[in-house]
Ligand SMILES: Nc1ncnc2c1ncn2[C@@H]1O[C@H](COP(=O)(O)OP(=O)(O)OP(=O)(O)O)[C@@H](O)[C@H]1O
């Protein structure tokens with residue numbers, strides 16, 4: 001059973017997440033993938049000639065097509081941790097732990113699946129095709145999620161311009177990365193200088209202001225250390241000012257270090273919780289679907305709890321299904337052994 | 351030969367499906383994740399009223415978890431799972447009963463319906479002795495219809511789908527268990543255990559505070575609470591200032607560096623054990639293993655621990671990447687539940 005929640009694709013009020021939230025989760029997943037260097041791919045999927053279709057047959061067909069497409073995407077991606085959402089008229093699907101070739105394979109499945117479908121409209125059956133752009137993170141160096149998204153979208157555009165019904169993977173990473181860097185530079189140049197000046201420490205008066213009225217103790221200490229006489233007041237003031245400035249600088253650095261550290265700690269916690277929420281909402285969506293199914297088959301209800309085995313149990317689509325089966329039988333055998341020992345042991349109870 | 355348990359007459363027939371449970375039986379905490387969505391955790395303490403008066407007062411025959419801890423003075427008090435396994439000393443018989451009652455309680459808290467079968471996977475410490483496994487199994491069979499044991503670090507890794515080339519570190523109260531996963535069932539040589547874990551941090555912290563502030567009065571229980579609130583190993587950790595009574599009067603103490611040192615004390619032995627498990631692994635895959643270290647267990651909630659571990663791995667082992675289990679408290683239970691789900695029905699039937 002495929003397992004990303006349909007809840008993530010619907011556009012209704014009842015959605016667990018808004019598309020913006022899912023995009024945020026995608027960003028989080030992307031950052032994680034970059035940090036831990038695992039592969040992920042992004043598919044940007046669009047229905048060909050959607051506007052004309054809608055004009056001809058109305059929004060009902062659109063919903064039908066959309067529903068079918070989401071179904072295909074779910075079974076094509078198969079990964080339990082895929083994220084999907086609608087962005088304007090595109091569907092984004094992010095699939096972690098997948099190499100670049102995976103994108104092409106999944107795209108082919110969706111294209112083939114779509115070609116095989118027909119949709120009924122006013123008694124006529126229609127075929128609908130889709131175009132897909134792909135992007136991956138299997139390249140050296142840092143780059144941003146937005147670049148991934150732009151590369152995918154560029155692929156979609158090329159696929160559409162070429163007549164649709166195809167998958168295109170453009171290699172424009174560098175191009176978009178540079179474009180983004182340029183835009184950033186432009187923005188910064190346009191921003192008023194004050195914004196870029198280092199942040200003053202809240203509550204701390206400017207160094208010069210303190211320098212004028214530094215408490216006597218500091219003055220005396222400095223005089224002692226440097227062997228200055230009462231007459232060297234100009235020099236004294238200068239040294240005092242330097243001491244205060246450098247103390248403030250130290251404090252600021254220290255403060256920044258603490259801030260950075262606690263921020264990254266919090267960031268990690270937020271990421272963890274977000275991933276957790278995604279997973280829970282996944283199984284919630286699936287459970288919902290499964291409950292729906294159970295309701296329609298009331299007479300053979302095997303008990304509510306059993307549903308979860310279907311939802312979360314070992315699926316034949318699981319990439320490691322063979323390994324897992326082998327492990328399960330190992331655990332089972334070990335337990336049979338253990339049971340034998342108990343049942344034949346001296347203090348057997350059963 | 352397998353004998354099927356028959357429901358005695360008058361009892362509800364269990365014909366409404368199966369409730370699956372994943373149980374993590376720990377020294378300090380016992381947790382359950384269940385297929386009906388319940389998750390519960392209880393401190394691994396059990397107490398029975400000492401005498402008739404106590405029973406009248408408490409109005410209970412047995413108390414569990416923090417409630418038992420709180421009332422321990424009027425109880426026969428048990429921590430039945432020292433080092434994660436059922437204790438086998440002179441009190442063996444009663445410890446076994448306490449363990450069985452604890453399992454019964456955690457299963458009750460997972461709210462099974464009367465008409466469903468209960469199948470449970472219990473994560474037991476990797477190095478539990480056969481005798482201990484037998485004891486756990488016996489205790490569990492009193493409460494569920496079918497039960498299997500599996501090794502605790504294995505279930506943590508299984509729960510996260512990290513079955514190959516991963517090093518799992520489970521930092522509990524009594525022990526830190528390290529386990530090397532490489533696509534098969536881990537064997538003896540894949541596992542290492544040391545006692546530098548949560549309890550060790552508590553002891554170290556007590557010692558350090560006592561040495562620096564001999565006038566402060568405190569108990570280990572207080573220290574544990576402070577640790578769980580403030581634990582951190584970062585150079586720039588936020589200051590920890592706590593009140594301890596001095597001659598009865600609450601007095602503030604700054605124990606920031608003591609907390610940091612105590613929390614750090616478990617890292618070097620951990621790195622050493624990591625080095626051993628990595629060094630004895632197929633050289634071709636050592637780097638991969640190094641870069642997939644998974645931290646779990648209550649002790650993994652020490653802030654900055656992953657970063658510090660990475661730093662020391664860099665120093666001692668030339669590199670490393672550390673990830674944290676998302677839910678340290680339920681990592682073991684979640685994994686055990688996943689195993690319960692993935693286990694074919696006929697295996698469960700066979701063990702009924
Ligand atoms: N926030 C925290 N920071 C540091 N340590 C913590 C935190 N929360 C819990 N702990 C510690 O984690 C330990 C308990 O972890 P866990 O529940 O995994 O142990 P366990 O499985 O019962 O023990 P064992 O595995 O040894 O049998 C305790 O020592 C507890 O004090």
Ligand SMILES: [Mg+2]
Pocket residue numbers: 375376377502520521522523647682
């Ligand atoms: Mg444990």
